[in-house]
Amino acid sequence: MKRVIIGLSGGVDSSVAAYLLKEQGYEVIGLFMKNWHDDSVTISNECPWLDDSNDAMLVAEKLGIPFQTVDLSEQYKERIVDYMFNEYEKGRTPNPDVLCNREIKFDVFMKIALDLGADYVATGHYCRKGTIEKDGAETYQLLAGVDGNKDQSYFLCQLSQEQLAKSLFPIGELTKPEVREIATKLDLVTADKKDSQGLCFIGKVKLPDFLQQQLKPKEGVIVEIPNNFENYNQDVPDFSSEEESLAFLSQKQHYQIADGKVVGKHQGAHYFTKGQRKGLGIGGTVEPLFVIDTDVEENVIYTGQGKEHPGLYKKALFVTNQELHWVREDLALADGETMDVKARIRYRQALETATLHKVENGLYVTFDNKQSAITEGQFVAWYLEDELIGSGVIS
Structure with a gap:
């Protein structure tokens, strides 16, 4: 029997994934990753890790598989949280879920699993793994989940061939309703549990509160750029190469306060991201304001009216x-x-x-x-x- 260690998160997807692996004849061990201790920044009781680890343990009991908890909070802080602070400070918006898979689940966690004698690591992701023969060697494919509504291949976009070789995605061929149906038939405690939201493993977080642990509030202005800003209509120059043309198309629009009008104040440009609409606290415009750019150096947020604003x-x-x-x-x-x-x-x-x-x-x-x-x-x-x-x- 091949040994599979599954990351049991306390949600319905990993619960059913564990059941399916057992049905397929694997020796299955459930491992819960504890990645976060600080409840002060999570919103109400959405997804505190204690409830999740408890649900994961109940599922393991029900399925008759061994279960234990591993504390990865140190690595999580170092590789995910510190990275996030660093990115926000630079005015970039990181994706913690993609990082969490690359750095934690399929790296730190995978190494622990392999040390415990696992042949594979499994998760409850909605995606599939394919294997093809190429030049006499096996090449692994990361395929979208069958449920187009839930496909999570995007979150695994940083995986390597080495990581895929050791990974299994048991629910990739199923739709979410089918997964819930299996969980209900098995009478699993997670059958009707809401999908977790927010940061990978931390749950719903008040992002400014979370970021304020490291990034201090700093008052700045919010500027509204008109839809007819002259730079939006500039003539496309003649380029001597395709690369010049590509550089032009991808370049960032640069704004100055004088390009628009000051419409309000904010507590830190690094708390905001492009396309954001909520949290600006400015009313009275014909269409809602969207963030079209942030300047963390000058601490200015640039906005435009409506989701069709050319600056977006x-x-x-x-x-x-x-x-x-x-x-x-x-x-x-x-x-x-x-x-x-x-x-x-x-x-x-x-x-x-x-x-x-x-x-x-x-x-x-x-x-x-x-x-x-x-x-x-x-x-x-x-x-x-x-x-x-x-x-x-x-x-």
Whole structure:
């Protein structure tokens, strides 16, 4: 019997995943990861880790599998929380869920599991793993989950071949209603449990409160940029190369306070992110204000009215070589090569038609349609059909 250690999170997805593995004849061990101690920044009782670990233990008892808790809070603080503070401070918006999978579940946790003699690590993610023979060796594919509504391949976009080789995703072929149905039939305590929201493992967090632990409040102004700002309508210059044209399409719009009018105050530009609408505290505009840019150096937030504001839209983005990752290393582009793909810049976004352009210092992604709120620090992931083949941090 092959041994599988499953990350039991206390949710319905990992509960059913554990059951399915047992049915498939694996020796299954449940491990709960405790990654957070500080309840002072979580909102009410949404998803405190104690309830979750208790539910995970009850599920393990019901399924008759061994169960234990591992404390990874030190590594979590170091690799996820400190990274988040650092990114926000730089005016970027990180994605803790993607990082948590890369750094914690499929790295720290996976090493612990393999030390415990596991052949595989399993999670309750809605995605699938494929295996193909290529050049006499096995190559692993990260495939979208069958449930298009719940597909979580995006969150695993930073996994490597080594990590995929040791991973199992038992519920990838199922839809969420099917998973709940199985849990109900088995009378599992998690059958009707709401999906956890908010930060990976921390639960719902008041983000400013959370960030204020490290990033001090600092009053600044909120500026509204008009829809007819002159820079939005500038003529496209003639370019001597395609790379110049790509650089132009992906470049960030630079604003100054004089470009618009001051409409309010804020407590720190680093608490805000592009595309954000809530938390500005400004009324009286015809359409709601959206954040179109933040300047953490000058501590200014730039906003525009309405979700169609031209300041929100761009056709291209850039990923540096340092932050470029290929799940399928065999498909990696060489400098000068291009590839037609489908791509997304956030979880739950429908896949958009795009083209990858590899250049010497990184990779441009150009979209057929302009994208709203392309945000530095977030991940862009690209697919061929239903296979996620690579990703990168938007720079």
